[in-house]
Amino acid sequence: MAEARLSLISEKELPEGLRPLVLEVQARSETPLFKLFERLPRDLSTDRLDRRRFLISGTTEAFRNLIRENFDLKFAKGLLIFLSEWEPALVSDLIPKHGLIPPQDLAFGVLTEEEVYRLSPALKARHLYFGVEYQGPESLAVEVLRSRLPFVLEGAPGEDRRIIVSASLADLLIYLLKPLEDLEDLREYVERILKELKKRHPDCFGEGG
Secondary structure: OOOOEEEEEOHHHOOHHHOEEEEEEEEOOOHHHHHHHHHOOOOOEEEEEEOOEEEEEEEHHHHHHHHHHOOOOHHHHHHHHHHHHHOHHHHHHHOOOOOOOOOOOEEEEEOOHHHHHOOOHHHHHHHOEEEEEEEEOHHHHHHHHOOOOOEEEEOOOOOOEEEEEEEEHHHHHHHHHHHHOOOHHHHHHHHHHHHHHHHHOHHHHOOOO
16 A cells, blocks of 8 residues: 655646636626526636626636536626637537527636736635645545545545645635645645645735745
């Protein structure tokens, strides 16, 4: 049985469905936004920038699920059209054969990593994403999965497991790192990750740059 390990990984090492995507959305009317917020899944984070402009972020698979499960919403149709133009391969299987009519009251844009870095500390913590990799025994893998964050699981039942998790800094702290800090086998790795995150983004932890 391998020793349990937990570490940060780069965005390039994330599986396709776990890649983060941060969008800025502008709406002429608030109606499409209200309807979206009523159904917003946990895997997507949103924050208003002003009355009709907001940020929405999550993994690419979370956005795909939003489109699949809410295709009656104008927002989902507009998102699909935007993503089909931005990265066609991401949503090519979701485009209906009869085509789509672009909504005139919604506009989408992708935030670069540099633009996310320039957000306020509170917004940055909610829309800056990291990957975490776990390798080790199944008994501890179960503890990692308790976070209910977006993940990919590898390995056969009863054997050592590999898990990759992708989530915002805020969600990683609340749902993954803080709970795992109580486990002796993973505490040292959690402390290393926290130290690295604070070094990279001290403002998100209330510390000076």
